[in-house]
Amino acid sequence: MKLIRFRVTNFRSIKDSTWIDCSDVTNIIGINEAGKSNALLALWKFNPTDKAEINLLEDLPRNEYSSLKNSCQELPFIEVVFRLEDDDELLKNLIKITGRRKEELSDIHLKRFYSGKYSYNFPYEETITELPSKEFITYIEEKTNAISKISTESKVEKHYKAIVESILNGYIDELQQKDKIDKNLLQEFISNTENTGAKPGAKSEIQPIVNDVLKYFREQMELLSRPRIWCDEVWKQVFSLMPNFVYYSNYGNLDTEIYLPHVIDNLERNDITGVAAAKVRTLKVLFDFIGLNPKEILELGEDGVNLSQDEIEKFNKKKEERTVLLNSASSKLTKEFKQWWKQGNYVFDLRADGKFFKIWVSDEKRPEKVVLEARSTGLQWFLSFYLVFLTQTKTNLKNTIILLDEAGLSLHPLAQKDLLAFFKNLATTNQIIHTTHSPFLVDTNNIDSVKIAYIDNDGYTVISNDLRANSDPKRDTSVYAVHAALGLSVSDIMLNGCQPVIVEGASDQYYLNAIKTYLIASGLFKPSKDIVFMPAGGVKGVSAIASIVSAKGELPYVIIDGDTSGTSFKDKLKKDLYKEEDHKLICLKDFVEGLEAVEIEDIIPFNCISKAIDRLFRSVDDFEFDEVYDSKKSLLSQIEEYARMNRVLLPKGYKVEIAKFAKQKIINMSEKEKEVDVWIKIFEQIK
Structure with missing residues (x-):
């Protein structure tokens, strides 16, 4: 979900x-x-x-x-x-x-x-209020023809046959005047069929057919009456x-020194809001995690004065139990936190000292224990968030939506x-x-x-x-x-030696990033450099971006659609900016045979994209694009042609929405589709 x-x-x-x-x-x-x-x-x-x-x-x-x-x-x-x-x-x-x-x-x-x-x-x-008349006409004609072929001997059966044929032909005449049949008309048909005004013969061959008609009408009525x-x-x-939704903000960060009387007072109040409420929430989570009540910790931290010998022994046992519990919680927190935080190998020590509860931290580089406040605010944030998330999800780290306000700032x-x-x-x-x-x-x-x-x-x-x-x-x-x-991303490209590749638009970027992820994960492509796809906002923006990117290095590769504008622009670049390096101009048309105008969608497996296309045509009854799709024609031209035929207004940016949907489908492909060979050829040329 x-x-x-x-x-x-x-x-x-x-x-x-x-x-x-x-x-x-x-x-x-x-x-x-x-x-x-x-x-x-x-x-x-x-x-x-x-x-x-x-x-x-x-x-x-x-x-x-x-x-x-x-x-x-x-x-x-x-x-x-x-x-x-x-x-x-x-x-x-x-x-x-x-x-x-x-x-x-x-x-x-x-x-x-x-x-x-x-x-x-x-x-x-699907809330069905009407059904096509054509299907009813076909069915009733079939039953009327069957009845007309039945020979009748008794006067009763002859009369019954004439009445039934008249009723059914009347239905056909009425339906031929309408495109749809609604609930009221269908109920009228059912009533008339149930009460023909004539009786069938003792061994009537017509009555079973009438019963079939009634059964059909009632089944269709169930569709119209469906709740x-x-x-x-x-x-x-x-x-x-x-x-469930888990919310965490910076305001909930744990304090290094927790004054227990204030904690006890705040946990019992219902009128705290804002920053104070966030603090209280994290503290409650902390004490739930260690399995101790702050009242109990406070009581056990008081001096055991003016006590009898028996009371002193009981008091010492409780303090010993508290120490064991805190040591156990410290070990648990240290072990589980390592699974999350990769910036250091931290050891936590939870301690109660009089009216104060403190969190001490050490690590391999700084083995001496210091209070949490003396460590980075980043560590304080991550520890506090970890406790909130872990406790509220009851360690079941699934089916949760995590809401983080100014995370890790x-x-x-x-x-x-x-x-x-x-x-x-x-x-x-x-x-x-x-x-x-x-x-x-x-x-x-x-x-x-x-x-x-x-x-x-x-x-x-x-x-x-x-x-x-x-x-x-x-x-x-x-x-x-x-x-x-x-800007940082572009800088990373320059500084870290990534391979920039310019593409025409955002949809190309989505598809190619997904293809890259799939090929690398499947072991079908091993790049020597990370490949970064940069959308140019159409062919007109390619030259400008190529000039900027190449200012500090080589000309980037360019992937161009195989439509008319793409191929003509490729020829222009070959004569100008890419005169000496035309091998870096990759036209999709060169990788697909049999199509005149090849676009990025034509090298995507149809099963990764079909559901997204179907959603564009939800207003068209009983539509599935795979029933009209022709693999020998450009996909986008078919989508736009079908939209015109059915008077469907395609939303602005529909290609990007299709690409967003297909992105995860491509990454999660379980079987190797035929298009994968095309992908490998394209990426090997970039490599």
């Missing part, structure tokens, strides 16, 4: 965030006070792992509080859409419960309201298996890059959504996963999938982290 998009409305600074697409690791960037944190908090309160109360005073938009506070119970503040894959346990259960096709159940749209209640629906649920996918058992399954840039790699590893079993304004935490290989948060003209937070959404030059600082990250 995967979160594919979300939308926040009427929550704190957010009037309407707009729908935000989500991937395995989604990054929301923006300046301070842009409202990034509010988006995460709304998501967290959708289905939190711990107690996250909906607080009207804090969560309602402050400037609309008076008008909404008494009427907001039926107001949704968060909407999410989950997608179920074929092997998902929930999908299998829902198919059994509802009897519906998996295509109808693939997406679930849920809302949570300020009342705390939920609602849900299935966007692709919505909404029942207690469905909701029980959805609620029990949907992911205090880490060194190299450690931030390690954190990004850690996110990718953790995302194999848990999705991650994190906010940042650090360029080191922007994944330039997956720019499609980066979203921008900015403040609109009315002062509300907007989040967009389009990094150009905030185009006002006075406020374009929101996307600065991406610009900086791309």
Whole structure:
């Protein structure tokens, strides 16, 4: 069950965030006070792992509080859409419960309201209100012909035959005047067929045929009367298996010295908010982890004065037990933390000293124990986050969506890059959504996963999938982290000897990055340098980018589509910039035989891309693109031709959306498709 998009409305600074697409690791960037944190908090309160109360005073938009506070119970503040894959346990259960096709159940749209209640629906649920008349006419004609061939001897049977034929022919006449049959007309047919006004003969051969017609009508009526996918058992399954949300911010970092009386007091309060609440939450997690009550630790830390001999012995045993428990917790924390943090081999020592609880740290380079506060804030952040995540997921590190606010901001840039790699590893079993304004935490290989948060003209937070959404030059600082990250990426290419390859557009970049990952993972390609694909925004941008990249080195390779504009541009480059190095101009047409205009989609296995195409044509009844697809023609031209024929308006950037969908399919291919040989030839030419 995967979160594919979300939308926040009427929550704190957010009037309407707009729908935000989500991937395995989604990054929301923006300046301070842009409202990034509010988006995460709304998501967290959708289905939190711990107690996250909906607080009207804090969560309602402050400037609309008076008008909404008494009427907001039926107001949704968060909407999410989950997608179920074929092997998902929930999908299998829902198919059994509802009897519906998996295509109808693939997406679930849920809302949570300020009342705390939920609602849900299935966007692709088939609600049939009409059926094609043509199928009914064909069936009734078949049955009428069968009846006409039956010879009748008795007057009763002859009369019955005449009445039935008249009724059925009447149905045909009426249906020929209509394209569709609805529930009311079908019910009329059923009633008339049940009550013909004539009796069949004792051994009637016609009556069984009439019964067949009735059975057919009733089966079709079941389709028109089918209830919505909404029942207690469905909701029980959805609620029990949907992911939990874990939220963590820098404000929850553990203090090095914890004053137990304050901890005890704060853990019992319900009125703490903001930074203090984040601290209390992490402290609760810490004491849950070590398995001790802070009251007990405080009592055991007091001096055992004015006690009898028996009381002293009991007191000493309790203190000894506390020491054993703390040593055990220290060992457990040290061992398990090593699995997460690769920046050092740390040893933790949890100690209680009077009214204070302290965390001491040592490592191989600095074996002397020092308090946590004396170590880096990065280590404090990672330890605190680790405890929160581990405790709230009950060590079941699956089916969780992790929300990290300004993750690892205090880490060194190299450690931030390690954190990004850690996110990718953790995302194999848990999705991650994190906010940042650090360029080191922007994944330039997956720019499609980066979203921008900015403040609109009315002062509300907007989040967009389009990094150009905030185009006002006075406020374009929101996307600065991406610009900086791309600059760093280009610098890395120059400094670290990577192989830059220019491609025409973003869709080419998605496909080729996925192909690269697949070939390397399959052992079919072993590059001497890392290959970085740089989109030029069309053939017109190739020359400019090639000139910039080659300013400090050799001309980069260029991959060009084999359509008319691509081949003509290749000829132009051969005469100009690439006059001496035309072998670096790679035209896809040279690798595919039989196609006139070869584009990147034509070298992608059709089974990796077909479902994404089907989604473009959901409005067309009974459509599956593989039924009309011709492998001897360019794929994009077929998509656009079919859209024109069916009056389907293809969305702007539809090629990029198809590429995003196909990317993971390519990486996860289990069998070697015929297109792989083409991929190898292209990459070997780059190598």
